[in-house]
Amino acid sequence: MTRIIAIANHKGGSAKTTTAVNLAAGLVGKNRRVLLIDLDPQGNASSWLGANSGASSFFVLAESQPIESQIAVSTVEGLSVVPASQRLAGAERALANELAAESVLDRRLAETNLAAWDYVIVDTPPALNLLTINALVAASEVLVPVEAHVLALSGVAQILSTIGLVQSRLNSKLKLTGFLLCRFDARTRHSGEVRETLASKFGDQMLKTVIRENIRLAEAPSFGAPIGVYAPNSPGATDYNALVLEIIAMERKG
Ligand SMILES: Nc1ncnc2c1ncn2[C@@H]1O[C@H](COP(=O)(O)OP(=O)(O)OP(=O)(O)O)[C@@H](O)[C@H]1O
Ligand SMILES: [Mg+2]
Structure with a gap:
């Protein structure tokens, strides 16, 4: 079964793209076949991965083009990307x-040979708009990165209600899939307090x-590279590798 994971949080700068790219690349490193779909008009994931062939998720959504026709090669060998463009x-x-405009991506994915991928990771824009809703409707799971900042907490309730x-x-x-605490700084009391608040409210999530x-x-x-290539010995690489292992461990539970 292909896991389709939307990375979503309408709050800007919550580490969605950082998580989408490093998770996707990390899964490729564990021999998983991964397609990354960039649904953010900012195209940050696409430019990070050098996926700028002219292909675009815009054509998939707005012009009924098959997903296969919009796949670009990336700087990560084995990682396929459907890039975003400003037209998005x-x-x-x-x-x-369009009738049932919320489920266009879902229909396009149903028309593809999903068995070709173990994971489809979808990066979304910082808004609860039609693009993000398309990702949530097409996904089997949603992973919500949350910045370790007190201002991020109010957004968590909102994204949970949208998911509901x-x-x-x-x-x-x-x-x-769960909430992922990001940008955690152990040196500040602030980060620790945010972590405790999240743990007490959303413990097992x-x-x-x-x-x-x-x-x-x-x-x-x-540098156009995921963290595992750019700085393999950094704390960032260690942490995203742990995330990859945690996500893979869920495969058995289904
Ligand atoms: N753990 C981290 N340590 C340091 N910087 C980080 C970390 N995670 C993300 N960043 C930086 O924070 C900024 C926001 O991250 P990112 O672009 O991944 O967020 P985003 O949710 O995709 O943003 P947007 O909502 O604009 O799409 C970026 O400059 C990114 O490099
Ligand atoms: Mg982003």
Whole structure:
């Protein structure tokens, strides 16, 4: 069974793209066949991975193009990417007259040979818009990165309620992979307090892995490489490797 994991949190800068790229590349490193779909018009994941062939998820959503036709090669050998382009910002309008516009991506994925991939990872924009809803409707799971900052906490309730709405109305199979605490800084009391608040409110929904604040993670995009290649001995690489192992361990539980 292909796991389709949406990486979502409408709060900007919550480490969605950092998580999508490093998780996707890390899974490839563990011999999983991975397709990364970039649904964010900012295209950060696409440019990080050098996927700029002219292919775009815009054509998949707005022009009924098959997913296979929009796959670009990336700087990570074995990682296929459906890149984003700025046109994607207009996809919402292009989809306005489409019937069941929330499930276009789901339909396109159903038309592909999903057996070709073990994982489809979908990076989403910082908004609860039609693009993000398409990702949640197409996904079997949603992973929510949360920045270790007190301002991030209010957003968690909102994304949970959106996930609940999608589950009840559009995709009853959607599961929460978990919340991933990111940019955790053990030196500050603040980070620790946010961690405790999340643990007390969402205990078993928190992933065990915590991603620490690490400058190497912020540098990696400029070098066009995932953290495991750019700085394999960094804390960032250690943490994302732990995430990959935690995600893989869930395969057996189904
Ligand atoms: N653990 C970390 N340590 C240091 N910097 C980080 C870490 N995680 C993410 N960053 C940096 O924080 C910024 C936001 O991260 P990222 O782009 O992954 O968030 P995002 O949720 O995808 O943002 P957007 O909502 O704009 O799409 C980036 O500059 C990124 O390099
Ligand atoms: Mg992003």
